[in-house]
Every structure is written in structure tokens, then in C-alpha cells.
Ligand SMILES: [Fe+2]
């Protein structure tokens with residue numbers, strides 16, 4: 001899925017890789033310390049990515065910014081709740097968390113982030129069609 005041919009796409013690739021690593025670690029029943037480290041990195045990078053993506057949507061004047069942002073906010077709230085449970089010692093939370101991340105990320109990128117790319121293409125087409133002012 002190509003969005004900006006730049007940092008947004010790089011973030012998505014990194015996040016998908018991290019999510020797969022976390023998923024492998026939890027399904028293999030690796031230790032809490034390894035899972036905790038992967039989880040911490042993933043949450044940090046997810047939050048950073050979301051910030052970058054929202055800024056990008058602002059700069060291009062994306063019309064569905066508010067809805068898209070609401071989706072991000074809900075996800076981060078859920079993520080933090082599970083992360084707190086995990087930090088409180090509930091290792092059984094890890095597989096749930098890893099699944100939530102995997103499902104949310106792939107669905108969100110394929111459905112909602114894709115709409116940003118669709119909007120960008122439309123914007124480009126319209127810019128190409130607009131006649132230049134004859135001075
Ligand atoms: Fe997004």
C-alpha cells in the first residue's frame with residue numbers, strides 16, 4: 001500500500017515488521033522481558049507514526065481528518081489499557097495485544113490509510129485539470 005512514497009510508507013513497513021516479531025514472540029511463549037521490550041517499541045513507534053500521519057493529513061487538507069483521528073485515538077486508548085495490564089504482570093494479555101495490533105494495523109492501513117492515497121491522487125488529477133491563469 002503506497003501512501004506518500006516516503007516516511008508514512010516507511011513507518012507502515014516498520015510497524016508491520018514489528019507486529020510480526022511481537023506475534024512470533026508471544027506465540028512461541030517467549031519471556032516477559034522480550035515481549036515487554038517489543039511491545040514498548042511498538043507502542044512508541046505506533047504513537048509516533050500516528051502523530052506523523054495526522055500532521056501529513058493536515059498539510060494536504062485531508063477532509064476526513066477528524067474521523068481518521070478518532071480511529072487513531074480509540075486505538076491508542078485500547079493499546080495503553082492493555083499495555084498497563086501487561087505491565088501489571090498479566091502475561092496472558094500479550095497474545096491479545098499482539099493480535100489487536102496485527103488486526104488493527106493491517107485493516108487500518110488497507111482501509112483508512114488507503115483513503116489518504118485515494119484523496120492525494122484525486123487532488124493531483126484536479127490540479128492537472130485546472131487551467132493555468134493566463135497573465
Ligand atoms: Fe491512519
Ligand SMILES: [Fe+2]
Nearest residue numbers: 012053109113
Ligand atoms: Fe498509518
